[in-house]
Amino acid sequence: MSPGGAAVLLSWLSWCGSAVWRYTTNSPDYRIFSSRSTIRLVYEGTSFSEWTVPENCYVHDKSSPVTDLRCSAPGVYTLKPIVTGPEEEEERYLLLVDSSVCFMWYYTVENYFDNLTQIVTVWVYDPENADPKEVQWIATEPSLNSKILTKQLAALGQKPRIYTLLGRESYFPESILQEGVWTIQLPMTKTDVIKELKGNQVAFEDCFVSPLPFLLSFPFSTVPETPGYLPITSPAGSPLMSVSSTCIPSFAVLVSDMETFQTNDSFHTWTRVRVDPKILSDSERHSVSSVTLAGQGIFFLINGAVYLMSVNQLKKLQGDHGIPDNGIVGIKSRRWCGINTFFKNQKNRSTMAAWTNSEVYLGYASLKFARITTSAELKSFLNLPPSDILTIENLEYTVHPLELTVLLYHVCAACVDKKVYILIYNEQSSQWVTQDFELEISLDTFLVSRSLFSAMPDLVLWDKHRVYYCYQNFTLTGTIQTSTGEENLSVLSSGSNIHDVYVDYYGNIIVKMENNVMFYFKINIRDAVKLHFWMSETTKSLFFFSDSYHAYLVYVFDNGTVQPQDYPLNLEVQSVTYKSQDKCPYMAFHNNVFRVIYFLDKGENLSIWSQIVYPENTGLHTIVETYGPKVLAIAQDSHYEIALGYCTKTLSVTFTQIAQYELKPDYFKQQQKDSGLLVVQLRPSEYSKTCPIAQKVFEIAVGCNSNKAIRVKGFSGTECKHRDFSYVIHRSYLRKEPLRNLKVRYDWGKYGCPLRVDFREKFQPVIQVSDENGVYGDVDVNFIVWEIHGRDDYTFNSTMKQSGCLNEAQTWKTMMEMNENLPLDMVWGPENYRPCFSYAIGKPGDLSQPYEILNISNKNHLVWPTDHVGMYVFRAKVLDPNFSFCNLTAIFAVETIGVIPKPNVYLVAAFLFILMLVFFTILVLSYFHYQRIYRQYIYEPLHKPQNKQKKN
Ligand SMILES: *[C@@H]1O[C@H](CO)[C@@H](O)[C@H](O)[C@H]1NC(C)=O
Numbered sequence: 001m002s003p004g005g006a007a008v009l010l011s012w013l014s015w016c017g018s019a020v021w022r023y024t025t026n027s028p029d030y031r032i033f034s035s036r037s038t039i040r041l042v043y044e045g046t047s048f049s050e051w052t053v054p055e056n057c058y059v060h061d062k063s064s065p066v067t068d069l070r071c072s073a074p075g076v077y078t079l080k081p082i083v084t085g086p087e088e089e090e091e092r093y094l095l096l097v098d099s100s101v102c103f104m105w106y107y108t109v110e111n112y113f114d115n116l117t118q119i120v121t122v123w124v125y126d127p128e129n130a131d132p133k134e135v136q137w138i139a140t141e142p143s144l145n146s147k148i149l150t151k152q153l154a155a156l157g158q159k160p161r162i163y164t165l166l167g168r169e170s171y172f173p174e175s176i177l178q179e180g181v182w183t184i185q186l187p188m189t190k191t192d193v194i195k196e197l198k199g200n201q202v203a204f205e206d207c208f209v210s211p212l213p214f215l216l217s218f219p220f221s222t223v224p225e226t227p228g229y230l231p232i233t234s235p236a237g238s239p240l241m242s243v244s245s246t247c248i249p250s251f252a253v254l255v256s257d258m259e260t261f262q263t264n265d266s267f268h269t270w271t272r273v274r275v276d277p278k279i280l281s282d283s284e285r286h287s288v289s290s291v292t293l294a295g296q297g298i299f300f301l302i303n304g305a306v307y308l309m310s311v312n313q314l315k316k317l318q319g320d321h322g323i324p325d326n327g328i329v330g331i332k333s334r335r336w337c338g339i340n341t342f343f344k345n346q347k348n349r350s351t352m353a354a355w356t357n358s359e360v361y362l363g364y365a366s367l368k369f370a371r372i373t374t375s376a377e378l379k380s381f382l383n384l385p386p387s388d389i390l391t392i393e394n395l396e397y398t399v400h401p402l403e404l405t406v407l408l409y410h411v412c413a414a415c416v417d418k419k420v421y422i423l424i425y426n427e428q429s430s431q432w433v434t435q436d437f438e439l440e441i442s443l444d445t446f447l448v449s450r451s452l453f454s455a456m457p458d459l460v461l462w463d464k465h466r467v468y469y470c471y472q473n474f475t476l477t478g479t480i481q482t483s484t485g486e487e488n489l490s491v492l493s494s495g496s497n498i499h500d501v502y503v504d505y506y507g508n509i510i511v512k513m514e515n516n517v518m519f520y521f522k523i524n525i526r527d528a529v530k531l532h533f534w535m536s537e538t539t540k541s542l543f544f545f546s547d548s549y550h551a552y553l554v555y556v557f558d559n560g561t562v563q564p565q566d567y568p569l570n571l572e573v574q575s576v577t578y579k580s581q582d583k584c585p586y587m588a589f590h591n592n593v594f595r596v597i598y599f600l601d602k603g604e605n606l607s608i609w610s611q612i613v614y615p616e617n618t619g620l621h622t623i624v625e626t627y628g629p630k631v632l633a634i635a636q637d638s639h640y641e642i643a644l645g646y647c648t649k650t651l652s653v654t655f656t657q658i659a660q661y662e663l664k665p666d667y668f669k670q671q672q673k674d675s676g677l678l679v680v681q682l683r684p685s686e687y688s689k690t691c692p693i694a695q696k697v698f699e700i701a702v703g704c705n706s707n708k709a710i711r712v713k714g715f716s717g718t719e720c721k722h723r724d725f726s727y728v729i730h731r732s733y734l735r736k737e738p739l740r741n742l743k744v745r746y747d748w749g750k751y752g753c754p755l756r757v758d759f760r761e762k763f764q765p766v767i768q769v770s771d772e773n774g775v776y777g778d779v780d781v782n783f784i785v786w787e788i789h790g791r792d793d794y795t796f797n798s799t800m801k802q803s804g805c806l807n808e809a810q811t812w813k814t815m816m817e818m819n820e821n822l823p824l825d826m827v828w829g830p831e832n833y834r835p836c837f838s839y840a841i842g843k844p845g846d847l848s849q850p851y852e853i854l855n856i857s858n859k860n861h862l863v864w865p866t867d868h869v870g871m872y873v874f875r876a877k878v879l880d881p882n883f884s885f886c887n888l889t890a891i892f893a894v895e896t897i898g899v900i901p902k903p904n905v906y907l908v909a910a911f912l913f914i915l916m917l918v919f920f921t922i923l924v925l926s927y928f929h930y931q932r933i934y935r936q937y938i939y940e941p942l943h944k945p946q947n948k949q950k951k952n
């Protein structure tokens, strides 16, 4: 993205390395390279005389080593500098297309950590009429030209949006255009990082805006440099080493023998990584032999021990992390970005691997390592005699998100050579698989492996001079040759050794020698071409992935600075293959696979198509290959059309599931057997180095999507005031009728807001399914509910007979009796569900019992008791065994409300009767009582004689 500056050039000119020439344009990544582009030619060397100027082209100053070229018509132009001296310079054939895409999007990002949003400011610029700041991608606001252009396009209806590839979200500008810019707000994310700026199909002066893929992640910061800290480096004279973050390639580390550099924006800006001199001795500080990046920070391998640089501290990992503190010979993290979690009950996936010559360790996000095997175990697995030596040489994660390959050397007592074995380990199943690969190399040769972006565990391996390939599940193996049949690449590069092999998501492979000679080939291709010289042989350089997954080079200068430079891989390949017969055999290869991973739950199928357009009579087709367990049936259907000498062949592929789970005795085992992860690729039956894309790779996960969940419609966790409280359930309302009442606490966090229901109203919960994109439908299969505290003072309004049962249906009571020792939430579920609609299953019985299975369509409702109100916390569970691989349950709470009805008439009458009875009794009694008193007072004087009597 930087134009060759004059200062850079002058310093290069002073070097006496071999001369090189190259070209740059104003558009980043050479994305726009058309007859409208200004091409800057740059010659580096001492014997320049002038540029050859092709017809139709205009060169600003043909005798200047740095000059601008414009060619007015599309076509292939032959360019080279004429030099004084015996050796001629290389010719390049530059293809200038006639393109109607001339404008580009420019964006800047501001991060707001308080609300975790990013505000992207977007405008349109014309690389041919841009400000130097825009060309160097350091502008903070649009130039005047860009402002005018943006406003013009906006007036014509242009409007950008940001689309995310993994999450499939679109974000639009919030406000209308102001100040010549749009602003788009996005949430910060660590996972959904691949974005694309797209616009409408709007042209201004017949020119469109090119869509811009870019990476935008949570802003990870680099390790800050502390004054007084010292450089950490590789041993003097060793070649550069680097590592990029697996899913965010703009975050990278580069280790040289002078300094370690780190960047979070593809080396536009960078910092030095330096360490506390107290932690490492001087010699240790200069002994970095490997580097890798994982979630926790930068891992360095120094003298057989692993050190972690996190925040600003270097820490040695040892025993308490489960990894030895000496003898480690390699560390590696994942190369290909994939989705982190797919299956709910999946084992923890490792983030990195470390190995000694005899043991393999996997490291996890918790910073704990576990030993997965030893060479002794592998020796017996391979049936090798115990006296032979088996060493672990290299390890590499493949595209399959749960697999890694291990490269082993086998040396027997009487051998002069060593044998190379490749094994594949699956983290989920802990199984090893031997690969059909045979190679014998001399004892002093050491191999490095690199996995390729393909469904199969394809690899390239290299030593100092040769590159070996393993394609198509190890059915095609051999040594890469050049067109002359030479396998030793050192012979073609003045004796230099292989430094590094760059591989990318498009199947490109670049072999870079230490002296910067480069060879190119592609996945499934067995011969390489030598690329043009691009940089002088003494420059220290290394390839990286850019934000848009293209190759760029990073140079490390002797003054301790680094500089990135875009590399036009496709143009360079076109140029070197221009004279050869190497033409891509097809015109177009499309498909409708836009996702990285597809989840298939039970009963779900996937249909895709792929189309290839090629000249008539060449007979190409699309090949579908899958890697992984055989859990899907694949049906293919192809048809073609011929028009104007071109054939368009369309292949439709349908992946279907075959398994049925109803009445299966071992439901969970069966599920386990039928789920798994497949990596699928679509590729043309023939292609060559010059084809832009080699294959399309994607994943299909059959199983429980860890984001899948159910909820009950109408319940929320937020629409009420949260306050925890306790309540008492009377013992008679409980299923097991204990001796005491049960006191329970209402946990708002877990149960959400209770729904208040009139106890006279029958209630049927409606279950909805959701995944990472939110709720997507109502569940229309059988489910059950139970009160989690054990209440059973509710019932159902349908009987088994009304529900259509032919035999007695399952009930909580029978299921609990059958599974006495299991907790309530395990006694009944899809694993033991038996339908009652067949005479063949179950026994006849009392069909007047309530039917306890609910379904959106069976009209069965919960019925509440009406003599008391209560709080019910239910759990719902999907019962249909053919519905999902997930154990789907949801919790919801119902509070029944209502006025307890007045005591009934008889009761009142009886009460009144008793009351009156008591009243009359009292009345009668008091009558007698008073009568006695009155008798005393009234009649006493009249009966005086009685006194006498008394006296008697
Ligand atoms: C370091 O050297 C490079 C190339 O020689 C040059 O472009 C750069 O400006 C130099 N940087 C410093 C800080 O001297």
Ligand SMILES: *[C@@H]1O[C@H](CO)[C@@H](O)[C@H](O)[C@H]1NC(C)=O
Pocket (backbone or CB within 6 Å): 112, 115, 117, 185
């Ligand atoms: C986040 O904060 C910024 C700055 O305070 C503000 O402009 C933006 O609107 C906020 N975004 C959201 C989603 O609240």
Ligand SMILES: *[C@@H]1O[C@H](CO)[C@@H](O)[C@H](O)[C@H]1NC(C)=O
Pocket (backbone or CB within 6 Å): 433, 434, 435, 436, 473, 626, 627, 628
């Ligand atoms: C790949 O090779 C392994 C081991 O040879 C074999 O088990 C597997 O079935 C092969 N897979 C495919 C898709 O060819």
Ligand SMILES: *[C@@H]1O[C@H](CO)[C@@H](O)[C@H](O)[C@H]1NC(C)=O
Pocket (backbone or CB within 6 Å): 762, 797, 798, 799, 802, 859, 860, 861
């Ligand atoms: C149960 O109650 C619902 C709702 O009131 C009603 O539609 C349904 O017919 C009832 N079922 C039976 C079997 O009575």
Ligand SMILES: *[C@@H]1O[C@H](CO)[C@@H](O)[C@H](O)[C@H]1NC(C)=O
Pocket (backbone or CB within 6 Å): 344, 345, 668, 704, 885, 886, 887
């Ligand atoms: C579902 O539950 C069963 C039994 O508890 C368990 O074995 C299985 O792993 C669970 N499945 C998922 C996807 O969680």
